[in-house]
Amino acid sequence: xxxxTPDAGSRPTRLSSAQSKEAAKKIEQISKQVLMLINNSQELxxxxxxxxxxxxxxxxxxxxxxxxxxxxxxxxxxDVWLSLSDSERLRQNYVAYTFLTDxxxxxxxxxEDLNPNASDLLELLxxxxxxxxxxxxxxxxxxxxxxxxxxxxxxxxALDASTAFRKKLKGWSVCQQYQDWLxxxxxxxxxxxQRYPL
Numbered sequence: 288x289x290x291x292t293p294d295a296g297s298r299p300t301r302l303s304s305a306q307s308k309e310a311a312k313k314i315e316q317i318s319k320q321v322l323m324l325i326n327n328s329q330e331l332x333x334x335x336x337x338x339x340x341x342x343x344x345x346x347x348x349x350x351x352x353x354x355x356x357x358x359x360x361x362x363x364x365x366d367v368w369l370s371l372s373d374s375e376r377l378r379q380n381y382v383a384y385t386f387l388t389d390x391x392x393x394x395x396x397x398x399e400d401l402n403p404n405a406s407d408l409l410e411l412l413x414x415x416x417x418x419x420x421x422x423x424x425x426x427x428x429x430x431x432x433x434x435x436x437x438x439x440x441x442x443x444x445a446l447d448a449s450t451a452f453r454k455k456l457k458g459w460s461v462c463q464q465y466q467d468w469l470x471x472x473x474x475x476x477x478x479x480x481q482r483y484p485l
Contacts, residue, residue: 302433310432311483317425318476321469324418328466331411335462338398338405339455352460355390357444359383361464361471368474373482374435376475377426382440383468384423389443391416391465394458401451415465422472429479 302310336343354360359379363371371379395412402408430437446461448454 306432307483308485310429311480311485313425313429313432314476314479314483315485317422317429318473318480320422320425321473321476324415324422325466325469325473327411327415327418328462328469331415332462332466334405334408334411335459338402338408339459343455343459352456352463355386355460355464357390357446358386358464358468361467363471373433373479374430376478377430377433377435378438380426380468380472380475381423381430381438383471384419384426385440386443387461387465387468388416388419388423390446390461391419393446394461397448397454397458401454419465 354362359382361383391412395409395416398405398409398412427437446457448457
């Protein structure tokens with residue numbers, strides 16, 4: 288979803304030129320990183336559905352995966368998204384990737400039992416968890432450069448899935464939410480690139 292750019296009303300003051308340049312470089316790095324991860328997330332979704340068996344191989348027969356209530360929502364209304372400060376925008380990204388790192392690792396653990404021979408899927412899940420952690424680290428770096436407070440994130444809640452089928456459904460939700468959050472991050476970073484140009 289393409290949104291107009293918010294007014295530049297929340298840019299912190301008293302940044303030195305060196306800090307502004309450092310922030311701009313890190314933001315550009317995140318932008319490139321997210322573009323790569325979006326492509327990887329599409330591959331992850333495709334492989335995930337491929338290995339889950341019927342009816343997952345026919346996603347048209349399944350309802351849309353449920354949103355994970357444990358995560359900040361990647362899908363905000365236009366007005367709400369426009370109203371976010373830079374600090375809150377980055378805080379939500381930081382929290383989301385903190386939880387997604389753990390959730391992707393948990394899905395990998397489930398798939399090791401459900402599909403132990405799906406080595407390419409297991410590798411992608413492990414890779415995606417590490418990439419989510421790396422993205423969180425880069426978001427944290429920008430927050431520190433801009434002197435934004437670092438959020439206190441509680442331990443990731445356990446994903447509720449008591450049966451094999453529920454684990455498959457929940458894993459699908461995790462993979463989809465990971466991709467949704469990457470698209471949200473892409474929009475957020477586009478805003479920051481305009482506020483902190485190289």
